[in-house]
Amino acid sequence: MSNLLSSYPAFHRHSIDQAQDFWKNEASRIDWHRPFDQVVDESRLPFVKWFVGGQTNLCYNAVDRHLKDRAHQDALIYISTETNQNHTYSYTELHREVNRCAAVFQQLGVVKGDRILIYMPMVPQAVFAMLACVRLGAIHSVVFGGFAAQSLATRIDDAKPKLIFTADAGLRAGKAILYKGLVDEAIRLANFPPEKVILLDRGIDPHLSWVKGRDLNYETLRENNLDAEIPVQWLESSDPSYILYTSGTTGKPKGVQRDTGGYAVALAASMEYIYCAKPGQTMFTTSDIGWVVGHSYIVYGPLIHGMSTILYEGLPIRPDPGIWWKIVEQYKVSVMFSSPTAIRVLKRQEAHYLHSSDVSSLQGLYLAGEPLDEPTARWISEALKVPVYDHYWQTETGWAILSNVPGVETSPLKWGSPGFAAYGFNVKLLDELTGAEVGAHQKGVVTLLPPLPPGCLTTVWGQDQRFIDTYFTSFKHTQVYTTFDWAIRDEQGYYFILGRSDDVINVAGHRLGTREIEEAVSSHDQVAEVAVVGVSHEIKGQVPLAFVVVKDASVLQDSLRRQGLYKEVLEAVNKSLGPVGRPEQIHFVSMLPKTRSGKILRRSIKALAQGEDPGDLTTLEDMLAIEEIRRAVTKP
Numbered sequence: 221m222s223n224l225l226s227s228y229p230a231f232h233r234h235s236i237d238q239a240q241d242f243w244k245n246e247a248s249r250i251d252w253h254r255p256f257d258q259v260v261d262e263s264r265l266p267f268v269k270w271f272v273g274g275q276t277n278l279c280y281n282a283v284d285r286h287l288k289d290r291a292h293q294d295a296l297i298y299i300s301t302e303t304n305q306n307h308t309y310s311y312t313e314l315h316r317e318v319n320r321c322a323a324v325f326q327q328l329g330v331v332k333g334d335r336i337l338i339y340m341p342m343v344p345q346a347v348f349a350m351l352a353c354v355r356l357g358a359i360h361s362v363v364f365g366g367f368a369a370q371s372l373a374t375r376i377d378d379a380k381p382k383l384i385f386t387a388d389a390g391l392r393a394g395k396a397i398l399y400k401g402l403v404d405e406a407i408r409l410a411n412f413p414p415e416k417v418i419l420l421d422r423g424i425d426p427h428l429s430w431v432k433g434r435d436l437n438y439e440t441l442r443e444n445n446l447d448a449e450i451p452v453q454w455l456e457s458s459d460p461s462y463i464l465y466t467s468g469t470t471g472k473p474k475g476v477q478r479d480t481g482g483y484a485v486a487l488a489a490s491m492e493y494i495y496c497a498k499p500g501q502t503m504f505t506t507s508d509i510g511w512v513v514g515h516s517y518i519v520y521g522p523l524i525h526g527m528s529t530i531l532y533e534g535l536p537i538r539p540d541p542g543i544w545w546k547i548v549e550q551y552k553v554s555v556m557f558s559s560p561t562a563i564r565v566l567k568r569q570e571a572h573y574l575h576s577s578d579v580s581s582l583q584g585l586y587l588a589g590e591p592l593d594e595p596t597a598r599w600i601s602e603a604l605k606v607p608v609y610d611h612y613w614q615t616e617t618g619w620a621i622l623s624n625v626p627g628v629e630t631s632p633l634k635w636g637s638p639g640f641a642a643y644g645f646n647v648k649l650l651d652e653l654t655g656a657e658v659g660a661h662q663k664g665v666v667t668l669l670p671p672l673p674p675g676c677l678t679t680v681w682g683q684d685q686r687f688i689d690t691y692f693t694s695f696k697h698t699q700v701y702t703t704f705d706w707a708i709r710d711e712q713g714y715y716f717i718l719g720r721s722d723d724v725i726n727v728a729g730h731r732l733g734t735r736e737i738e739e740a741v742s743s744h745d746q747v748a749e750v751a752v753v754g755v756s757h758e759i760k761g762q763v764p765l766a767f768v769v770v771k772d773a774s775v776l777q778d779s780l781r782r783q784g785l786y787k788e789v790l791e792a793v794n795k796s797l798g799p800v801g802r803p804e805q806i807h808f809v810s811m812l813p814k815t816r817s818g819k820i821l822r823r824s825i826k827a828l829a830q831g832e833d834p835g836d837l838t839t840l841e842d843m844l845a846i847e848e849i850r851r852a853v854t855k856p
């Protein structure tokens with residue numbers, strides 16, 4: 221191993237071999253109402269409890285404790301290029317707004333353990349609501365605005381929220397997305413509708429309709445609580461803070477459940493070790509609060525660390541492709557976190573946009589969520605002249621599994637690699653079939669030896685058995701957490717991610733299950749069968765393609781009816797899953813290639829769609845099906 225790495229590996233080793241000692245030290249980064257008496261309880265693996273006996277609160281650590289030294293420092297900087305509004309909240313003002321929002325929730329009967337579903341565009345009230353929930357010990361479940369009514373209904377039925385907090389609408393490139401209408405529809409579809417809907421009327425939807433007795437105006441409720449001071453609810457460290465739904469191989473998303481104390485400690489440590497951020501500096505994370513990156517690095521991480529955090533509503537290329545760099549200049553952003561897709565979008569624009577702003581405040585750009593290709597990484601590194609760190613993690617882990625750790629030691633960056641195992645993560649690459657650890661440069665599945673470090677999911681909401689079955693049963697002889705990603709590792713411990721081993725695809729950094737998209741396509745009553753595969757895409761990394769068998773094949777003979785059906789199927793996906801899952805293309809075929817036991821050969825379909833060899837076809841039932849796919853994807 222190179223000398224350059226000799227110090228970080230020791231740090232990492234310590235975090236694994238003396239995990240208790242390591243995390244006990246890290247725990248002092250946050251404020252505890254009552255100190256913990258046990259660092260970790262691993263008596264029920266794979267379930268883990270960090271900081272047992274300790275009591276704390278995420279909102280207290282993100283807001284209240286900074287009032288002493290940072291009362292007038294910017295806490296939340298809201299910038300909307302959609303509405304052309306900017307508003308900055310100091311820690312004092314953030315505290316005020318969070319208290320008002322918490323008072324509103326409390327008035328509506330919310331108590332510790334209740335769920336509140338937040339379905340909001342990128343507005344400050346969404347952040348107030350998240351913090352207000354954790355202040356009260358209520359559990360938030362933020363749902364990304366790109367999901368439509370049926371997806372929302374599935375999440376409502378799983379989380380059974382007492383309230384939904386939503387807005388009349390969001391804006392994307394000036395086009396309104398009517399959130400409230402989607403919520404109404406979702407509630408109609410749900411079996412466990414919430415008692416109340418709190419509505420933030422942004423004045424975007426002129427036809428906004430209110431359901432009497434159910435829908436309440438947030439502004440009015442807030443005004444009745446302007447001076448409210450709501451005491452922090454002290455929580456056990458292992459009490460849940462939030463649920464965040466994520467996709468897997470089944471059509472039914474899993475509610476990733478996060479604890480309180482472990483998450484706070486993990487984020488606090490990452491701010492220094494991974495992001496090299498200092499309290500008082502500004503962080504700009506371009507994600508959405510509906511995703512894990514938004515939870516960890518727009519809201520909780522930077523605020524726990526006493527930073528100013530930017531909440532940006534808008535696109536990276538509007539009003540022009542220089543907007544992000546102007547923000548960096550204006551707010552002296554030190555740390556930026558974005559996605560490879562966003563950078564690829566910017567790379568297509570004129571270079572002068574990047575060079576017309578002074579970005580010298582920036583110390584580092586962090587990218588995650590999907591593979592970062594070398595040309596994109598090189599381009600942005602050379603343009604910004606700061607280190608560009610690829611790092612790899614999952615909704616489940618809440619923070620980076622693989623990363624460079626420059627806050628501990630500066631290590632060389634390698635193109636195409638998200639770095640090495642982050643402290644706390646005991647990463648092993650295992651052979652998919654034998655479960656044996658593979659050697660350098662050999663392909664294996666990225667797995668984590670329990671206990672998972674602080675910050676990771678503690679279970680699947682309401683489904684402990686599913687937590688075990690999904691993540692810990694891939695290998696017969698060892699109980700390890702599987703990420704479902706393949707990777708190789710070089711002699712120096714750098715990993716290279718090769719892609720998912722399951723049916724999950726990654727569209728512009730958004731994780732989607734092909735099954736979910738298939739279910740959405742099938743919601744059209746003409747669809748008899750469908751297979752969805754993810755194929756490579758220059759900008760978005762991957763895009764979904766749908767291969768559809770229709771019930772009445774005669775529809776396809778008539779080009780007008782065929783086009784009509786094409787549009788209807790897309791609309792069905794829009795309505796059921798949302799634009800986030802929209803297939804890039806739909807191919808109508810007369811049959812799907814299947815094995816003799818009836819399993820759809822998705823891997824072969826995917827290979828053909830990418831112009832590759834379809835692989836082993838010995839189990840194929842009917843060769844004609846493969847030929848049809850080949851013709852469909854090669855048609856001009």
Ligand code: PRX
Binds near residue numbers: 720729
């Ligand atoms: O397949 C990996 C890919 O995204 C998945 C996790 O997505 P999500 O739960 O949305 O969490 C994103 C948190 C950043 C992973 O299983 N992935 C994530 N980061 C990378 C990546 N693939 C390659 N390189 C990365 N840096």
